[in-house]
Amino acid sequence: MRYSNLIKTLGLSFVLLTTITSCDKDRNKPGYSYFPDMEQSQAYETYTESPVWANGRTNQAPPEGTVPREMIPFDFEKTDVNRKWAGQELANPYMGDASVKEEGKRLYDIYCLHCHGEIGDGKGHLYTSQKYLYLPADLNSEKIRTNPDGEIFHVITAGYGVMGAHGAQILPDERWKIVSYIRQELHSKADSIAAIPQPVTEEVTPETEKDKI
Ligand code: HEC
Numbered sequence: 001m002r003y004s005n006l007i008k009t010l011g012l013s014f015v016l017l018t019t020i021t022s023c024d025k026d027r028n029k030p031g032y033s034y035f036p037d038m039e040q041s042q043a044y045e046t047y048t049e050s051p052v053w054a055n056g057r058t059n060q061a062p063p064e065g066t067v068p069r070e071m072i073p074f075d076f077e078k079t080d081v082n083r084k085w086a087g088q089e090l091a092n093p094y095m096g097d098a099s100v101k102e103e104g105k106r107l108y109d110i111y112c113l114h115c116h117g118e119i120g121d122g123k124g125h126l127y128t129s130q131k132y133l134y135l136p137a138d139l140n141s142e143k144i145r146t147n148p149d150g151e152i153f154h155v156i157t158a159g160y161g162v163m164g165a166h167g168a169q170i171l172p173d174e175r176w177k178i179v180s181y182i183r184q185e186l187h188s189k190a191d192s193i194a195a196i197p198q199p200v201t202e203e204v205t206p207e208t209e210k211d212k213i
Contacts, residue, residue, distance in 0.1 A: 072172055078158040078165065083151050090150035093173075094180045104181025107174050111166060119190045120182065134162050139182055140190040152179045 120139030126132035
């Protein structure tokens with residue numbers, strides 16, 4: 001019994017003692033530091049000096065010829081020959097995969113819609129509002145319909161004519177999804193709109209006007 005009382009008293013005094021001594025009297029001092037190597041990293045920070053390297057820098061340039069992980073280098077230039085070549089060499093990993101249509105549409109709406117338009121006819125808002133004066137290409141043209149996926153991927157990555165390169169903004173995986181969307185949905189969307197009969201407006205000529213009298 002007395003033994004457990006002693007433990008209780010000791011425990012209580014320990015709690016009291018730590019509470020009192022840990023009170024912050026001087027706010028300008030950080031106080032005691034236990035295990036300072038955990039508080040202050042021993043490793044060199046990225047942009048600091050380092051005695052280990054000959055050039056004295058911690059941050060070293062990557063060895064020549066290496067690429068960052070998950071980056072796929074794009075060796076094709078913005079030329080017609082390279083576009084053809086990309087069409088032969090590159091295969092769409094989502095070919096025929098309808099599950100990427102939705103994501104492809106989302107990406108198309110972000111990166112292409114304002115120029116190429118809702119149905120890809122080139123009448124996007126930038127063009128119709130006359131802020132962009134060059135008519136963007138019709139993505140439902142015979143040329144694009146028969147173009148291999150790799151060529152469209154090339155155009156998005158490296159650009160074409162006056163259209164700028166989008167390789168820096170859109171990940172390769174996302175570019176393929178956009179290509180799939182153009183293939184799987186944009187063309188049929190444009191076709192179904194084209195199939196809606198337009199109201200026939202009678203041409204007014206002096207002859208027809210005469211008939212009405
Ligand atoms: C700033 C406006 C703009 C944006 C954004 C844009 N394009 Fe274009 N695109 C154009 C113009 C203009 C052309 C025609 C270039 C020419 O003929 O010189 C073109 C051409 C193309 C062509 C080639 C047509 C051909 O005849 O070979 C494809 C394919 C294409 N764009 C797809 C896309 C896709 C996909 C996106 C979205 C990732 C996109 N574009 C974003 C303006 C744009």
